[in-house]
Amino acid sequence: VEVIVGSRGLTSQRNRIIQAAAADTDILIFLDDDFIPAATLLSRMAAVFAANPDVAIATGEVLADGILDGGLNMSKALQVLETAGERAEQVTEVYNAYGCNMAVRLSPVLQHALAFDEQLPLYGWLEDVDFSRSIARYGRSVRVEGARGVHLGVRSGRQPGRRLGYSQVANPVYLVRKGTMSKGRAVAQIGRNILANTRGLLFNDRVIDRWGRLNGNLLALSDLLVGRVSPSRILEFGNPAPREMPSPSIATKRR
Structure with a gap:
């Protein structure tokens, strides 16, 4: 595990991660720390990118999202994951990836000098839409059903x-x-x-x-x-x- 410290703000921190990973990484997956992935999420995302070289950015299937109803606890998230079962990957087009879980192919990011827009400070509201639409000029933006997780939507420590x-x-x-x-x-x-x-x-x-x-x-x-x-x-x-x-x-x- 490597801990990378960046300046305050979601967009600047994600750019710092891209800079650190650029030298030796093909696919970079961003997960919010309150996103609980299924055990197979990483392998399924990797398989989709390997089988579809035209995919530039992907987002997984969110089985439950605490942002919508006041937040979920860990026991509820694990229960959702355990009862959901497994299903084959199904790739569909999507307008933008969801910021709580985004997989990005780094080659178009580096080739076209793309970055998260640091003019969107702090929370970076809609930074996922902005980045997704920027990279979508150079590849497909998709949703991978079967690459699953639960977003707790933890509200403590959030901005005013x-x-x-x-x-x-x-x-x-x-x-x-x-x-x-x-x-x-x-x-x-x-x-x-x-x-x-x-x-x-x-x-x-x-x-x-x-x-x-x-x-x-x-x-x-x-x-x-x-x-x-x-x-x-x-x-x-x-x-x-x-x-x-x-x-x-x-x-x-x-x-």
Whole structure:
């Protein structure tokens, strides 16, 4: 096990991992530290990349995702994995890989000097969409059913709701301007986030800081109207006690 220390922020840390792995790695697999892979996930991903040289990025099958319902514990994750059984790999096209588990072929990354966009600071909201669409110009983006895992969605230590709420609006706008997200998808993404935060506030959601997120949403919309919306603006919000920050990544490399 090699521990690599990078500067704060998901995108910068993932770039540091790519730099460290570049010399001797063909396939790099990013797993959030609250993603519990099935025992066969790595071998199945490796088999898909070996059999499909045109695949540039892949994401596995998430059997359960705690992000959607307040978080899962380890015993529940293991139960899900044990009862799911095994199935053959099935490869289907996907718009983007899911950041909690992404396998990346490094040759197009190095050949075309691709990187995670460090203009998406801290949480790096939608960094998986941005990177996936960038690398998809040079190969297929796929989902591998049968390469399975469970995402706990642990909420402790995550970034404050206001910061994330601002990113939920500012980051899609930035990606549209950059060309890695369509306007239609961005509008739908922003709308879903605002609707979820409003609904959570109205129904007194005690799991997620809905008021903070909605406050961030509205601030970003206000900045958009006056022409100063930017992902990096969240760095101006101070540094309160962390509440909703993402899980760090663990990278697995395979020759």
